[in-house]
Amino acid sequence: MIKIQDLRKSYGKVEVLKGISTTIQKGEIIAIIGPSGSGKSTFLRCINLLETPTSGHIWVNEAEVTNPKVNIMKVREQVGMVFQQFNLFPHMTVLENITYAPIMVKGTSKKDAELRGRELLKKVGLSEKESEHPVRLSGGQKQRVAIARALAMSPEMMLFDEPTSALDPEMVKEVLEVIKSLALTGMTMAIVTHEMGFAREVADRVLFLDDGQLVEDASPTEFFSSPKSKRAQDFLEKIL
Amino acid sequence: MNLDFTQIVTSIPYILQGIGVTLKIVGVAALIGFTIGILLALCKIGRFKGLKWFADIYTSIFRGTPLILQLLLIYYGTPQLFDIKVTAYSAAVLAFGFNSGAYISEIIRAGILAVDKGQLEASMALGIPYKKMMKDIVLPQALKNILPALMNEFITLTKESAIVTVIGVTDIMRRAYIVGGNTYRYFESLIFAGVIYYLMVIILTLIGKAVERRMRRSD
Ligand SMILES: Nc1ncnc2c1ncn2[C@@H]1O[C@H](COP(=O)(O)OP(=O)(O)OP(=O)(O)O)[C@@H](O)[C@H]1O
Ligand SMILES: [Mg+2]
Numbered sequence: 001m002i003k004i005q006d007l008r009k010s011y012g013k014v015e016v017l018k019g020i021s022t023t024i025q026k027g028e029i030i031a032i033i034g035p036s037g038s039g040k041s042t043f044l045r046c047i048n049l050l051e052t053p054t055s056g057h058i059w060v061n062e063a064e065v066t067n068p069k070v071n072i073m074k075v076r077e078q079v080g081m082v083f084q085q086f087n088l089f090p091h092m093t094v095l096e097n098i099t100y101a102p103i104m105v106k107g108t109s110k111k112d113a114e115l116r117g118r119e120l121l122k123k124v125g126l127s128e129k130e131s132e133h134p135v136r137l138s139g140g141q142k143q144r145v146a147i148a149r150a151l152a153m154s155p156e157m158m159l160f161d162e163p164t165s166a167l168d169p170e171m172v173k174e175v176l177e178v179i180k181s182l183a184l185t186g187m188t189m190a191i192v193t194h195e196m197g198f199a200r201e202v203a204d205r206v207l208f209l210d211d212g213q214l215v216e217d218a219s220p221t222e223f224f225s226s227p228k229s230k231r232a233q234d235f236l237e238k239i240l
Numbered sequence: 241m242n243l244d245f246t247q248i249v250t251s252i253p254y255i256l257q258g259i260g261v262t263l264k265i266v267g268v269a270a271l272i273g274f275t276i277g278i279l280l281a282l283c284k285i286g287r288f289k290g291l292k293w294f295a296d297i298y299t300s301i302f303r304g305t306p307l308i309l310q311l312l313l314i315y316y317g318t319p320q321l322f323d324i325k326v327t328a329y330s331a332a333v334l335a336f337g338f339n340s341g342a343y344i345s346e347i348i349r350a351g352i353l354a355v356d357k358g359q360l361e362a363s364m365a366l367g368i369p370y371k372k373m374m375k376d377i378v379l380p381q382a383l384k385n386i387l388p389a390l391m392n393e394f395i396t397l398t399k400e401s402a403i404v405t406v407i408g409v410t411d412i413m414r415r416a417y418i419v420g421g422n423t424y425r426y427f428e429s430l431i432f433a434g435v436i437y438y439l440m441v442i443i444l445t446l447i448g449k450a451v452e453r454r455m456r457r458s459d
Contacts, residue, residue, distance in 0.1 A: 048364075048365055050361055050364060050365065073367045073369060074367070076364065076365060076366065076367035077366075077367040079365075080365070081361075081362075081365035083358060083361065083362065085358050086358075087356070087358035087359060087361060087362035088362075089359065089362070089377055090381065091380050091381055091384070100366075100368075100376070101366040101367065101368060104368065104372050104376070105366065105367045105368055105369070105372075146362075149366070150365075150366070153366060153367070
């Protein structure tokens with residue numbers, strides 16, 4: 001479970017998150033939607049402290065990550081993240097990408113890590129690519145490896161920051177399929193996305209951010225059919 | 241024109257032996273320089289202000305004064321301050337090592353900063369600690385990018401090493417000079433030394449290109 005209380009973030013004088021509070025239950029799938037620059041990425045990145053919140057509190061399970069005494073590395077082990085730009089390690093093979101962190105961070109034996117890595121590669125449909133380097137993969141394949149890499153740490157929760165935005169249209173589906181199958185396993189997820197159809201289908205809840213504020217927090221049916229705020233109405237009108 | 245290369249033929253083996261001396265100085269100095277360079281670069285990009293300061297001042301001094309001054313200071317100056325004897329060879333290796341450390345640290349620093357920020361974020365998100373991230377994720381990528389610049393530094397070192405002549409190390413340069421003096425054939429022996437240096441540089445360049453090509457292939 002993730003609890004967020006009055007989260008604020010400023011860059012210099014500019015406040016980009018203006019007091020956001022919400023709770024994400026275990027197993028819940030959250031879609032985060034909003035115009036460009038509204039603070040979606042910043043919000044997500046505050047959860048695993050890639051950005052340091054200016055004020056407010058975040059709890060991941062029992063640990064308050066905003067408490068300076070908490071070991072943030074331990075928290076990050078529990079929160080997997082998938083980036084728009086994949087960020088695979090280019091000098092490692094696909095399998096090494098996946099096994100590096102379990103071996104070096106969690107102390108898993110190489111044998112076990114590789115066993116689990118191959119299992120995950122099978123799950124994302126890339127078994128035959130384990131010895132390739134990332135440059136040899138298509139965007140969709142890279143992103144699936146990135147998902148497998150995050151899953152290899154057995155996280156409690158997964159964060160996705162526009163996982164399909166850097167992909168050619170024909171590769172979006174294969175990545176969304178992997179995320180959907182992950183949803184079926186009961187993984188807790190927060191996904192920043194512009195894929196409205198996907199959000200409607202998969203999410204339990206939609207968070208609509210605008211100008212650093214959480215403007216709507218509703219079920220997908222509610223949000224897409226009868227958005228309450230003017231800002232959400234305008235946004236949906238523009239993109240649908 | 242008074243030119244006669246046959247006059248130095250018997251001295252050629254003697255001059256050639258200088259290659260080993262030169263390579264030994266350059267090789268060891270490069271290792272020292274590389275080690276110092278990595279450490280200084282890590283200090284420069286690190287969080288500790290004191291270390292950053294130290295690294296910046298170190299670099300500034302070694303780049304801002306003549307190499308030959310640094311060499312003479314180490315060779316003649318150190319025994320005066322501390323009661324120890326510094327051999328010409330160790331003075332040469334230390335001076336070149338310290339000096340190239342300053343240059344290499346700048347090359348490595350730039351290489352580290354050029355590594356995509358996404359790599360750091362992905363590492364952090366996976367909970368990879370700073371040291372391991374540097375060693376296994378950042379440095380390997382940085383070194384690959386800066387390989388040509390490092391090779392250049394190594395080539396410069398090879399050529400510049402000729403100034404160890406002034407403290408009496410019998411490298412290629414010194415030997416050519418001695419032969420020139422003995423035979424009164426300075427031109428011939430110095431040209432011969434020049435050819436050796438030039439060939440060494442060409443070979444190093446080719447090796448560098450080959451290594452680079454191999455690294456390219458791996459991605
Ligand atoms: N490191 C930073 N320094 C200064 N300003 C920043 C920084 N990162 C983000 N911002 C600003 O914060 C605001 C929110 O950015 P954020 O990336 O969270 O938006 P977003 O909703 O993810 O947008 P997009 O859909 O384009 O990805 C933007 O105005 C952005 O310019
Ligand atoms: Mg974003």
